[in-house]
Amino acid sequence: MCVVLLFDEIIAISDPVERAAVAHDLLWNDHPQRVRLRTVHGLAIQEAIGRGLAVEEIADRLRVRVPDLTWMSEQATFGPRERTAPGPG
Numbered sequence: 001m002c003v004v005l006l007f008d009e010i011i012a013i014s015d016p017v018e019r020a021a022v023a024h025d026l027l028w029n030d031h032p033q034r035v036r037l038r039t040v041h042g043l044a045i046q047e048a049i050g051r052g053l054a055v056e057e058i059a060d061r062l063r064v065r066v067p068d069l070t071w072m073s074e075q076a077t078f079g080p081r082e083r084t085a086p087g088p089g
Contacts, residue, residue, distance in 0.1 A: 007033050011040055017053065017061050020044035024062050042076025045069055 005026065013019040023041035031037055048058050049069070059066045 007036060007040075010037070016044040016047040016051065017058055020048065020058070021062055024064075038075045040076075042073045045073040046076060049073070 005022065010019065010022055010026070013022060020041050023037045023044065027034055027037050027041065045058065045062075049055065055066050055069055059069055062069075062072075064072070
């Protein structure tokens with residue numbers, strides 16, 4: 001039996017990397033609020049980076065590559081349908 005954390009329980013996690021890790025794991029487990037989790041996940045990554053945590057440590061705890069953190073943190077800003085094509089260089 002899988003325990004589904006409530007959204008409020010996830011955002012109450014004080015450590016931003018732990019919050020991102022929990023959201024990250026739940027995104028892969030068909031959580032009923034995946035879009036909101038994607039935002040929480042990205043904001044938590046942004047918060048951790050803003051606190052000065054090493055991106056290597058964050059990536060290691062999330063079990064992802066360092067270059068993936070940029071993309072993941074952008075998920076807090078852009079929804080899947082809000083992305084726009086880059087303008088002319």
